[in-house]
Amino acid sequence: MELTINHYLVLSAILFSIGTAGVLIRRTGIVILMSIELMLNAVNITLVAFSRYQQQVTGEILVFFVMAVAAAEAAVGLAILVVVYHHKKSVDVDEINSLRR
Amino acid sequence: MESLIKPAAFYFFSAVAVVTAIMVIVKRNPVTSGINLVLTFCSISAIYVLLNSQFIAVIQVLVYAGAIMVLIIFVIMLLNLRPVESIMDKSTGVRIAAIFVFVTALGVSLAAILTSGGISGRSGGITDEFLAKTGTIQVISRSLFSEYLLPFELTSLLLTVAIIGVVILAKGMKVRKKTGPGSE
Numbered sequence: 001m002e003l004t005i006n007h008y009l010v011l012s013a014i015l016f017s018i019g020t021a022g023v024l025i026r027r028t029g030i031v032i033l034m035s036i037e038l039m040l041n042a043v044n045i046t047l048v049a050f051s052r053y054q055q056q057v058t059g060e061i062l063v064f065f066v067m068a069v070a071a072a073e074a075a076v077g078l079a080i081l082v083v084v085y086h087h088k089k090s091v092d093v094d095e096i097n098s099l100r101r
Numbered sequence: 102m103e104s105l106i107k108p109a110a111f112y113f114f115s116a117v118a119v120v121t122a123i124m125v126i127v128k129r130n131p132v133t134s135g136i137n138l139v140l141t142f143c144s145i146s147a148i149y150v151l152l153n154s155q156f157i158a159v160i161q162v163l164v165y166a167g168a169i170m171v172l173i174i175f176v177i178m179l180l181n182l183r184p185v186e187s188i189m190d191k192s193t194g195v196r197i198a199a200i201f202v203f204v205t206a207l208g209v210s211l212a213a214i215l216t217s218g219g220i221s222g223r224s225g226g227i228t229d230e231f232l233a234k235t236g237t238i239q240v241i242s243r244s245l246f247s248e249y250l251l252p253f254e255l256t257s258l259l260l261t262v263a264i265i266g267v268v269i270l271a272k273g274m275k276v277r278k279k280t281g282p283g284s285e
Contacts, residue, residue, distance in 0.1 A: 013210035022126030024199035052152045056225030068256045072263035078176045079270040
């Protein structure tokens with residue numbers, strides 16, 4: 001039995017869909033951020049799988065950049081959540097509707 | 102025997118990754134979600150090892166399971182978040198939309214993967230035998246510091262901007278507090 005690229009792509013698709021579902025059903029801001037990290041990781045699996053099966057190195061370098069962006073995103077996202085918590089005493093995203101009023 | 106270990110390891114780590122990923126989104130306590138996400142990241146790191154891409158596997162553990170998750174769990178503890186009563190407390194419309202998007206995203210991507218005829222195109226020539234001789238770090242860094250030098254330098258700019266943004270967000274909080282309530 002040989003592992004093909006489809007094995008990795010299917011795993012990535014499942015993880016990405018779970019991450020999407022997490023972003024949509026949860027209201028806690030931090031869990032939404034975690035789901036976004038999960039989606040980014042699913043994409044990284046795809047990039048590394050294509051890179052290795054094409055015998056190239058480009059995908060792995062792209063993963064490197066995705067990780068840098070994910071780190072920046074997590075830092076800024078968490079800082080925003082902390083500021084929101086100081087204003088609202090909650091990180092429930094359904095309560096962040098100041099611009100709607 | 103040798104040909105059985107790799108698929109067995111792949112299925113084991115994939116199962117761990119998928120189960121812990123589901124745990125991340127269904128657990129009511131954010132701390133439990135965070136711990137499960139660490140397990141997901143470690144299993145994904147094992148998947149990278151199976152793909153013979155050890156550098157990315159190490160970076161995955163260092164950056165995701167190490168830095169990002171410590172930051173997230175630190176913020177959860179700082180904010181003292183309580184477990185929510187229910188994870189499905191959105192309106193019915195949003196709930197239906199979430200299930201619809203989940204099924205569509207999974208279905209479309211699985212259909213696309215399973216009906217495709219495999220990969221085509223030019224092979225880069227970096228085979229597993231070549232990597233066994235030179236190592237992944239050398240191959241990646243040679244490409245990173247020549248072909249992709251500009252994106253690499255722009256990444257440092259991005260991280261600087263992120264640091265400045267975070268500092269401004271944290272500072273702004275103090276300034277607003279000093280001027281008192283009702284000043285916004």
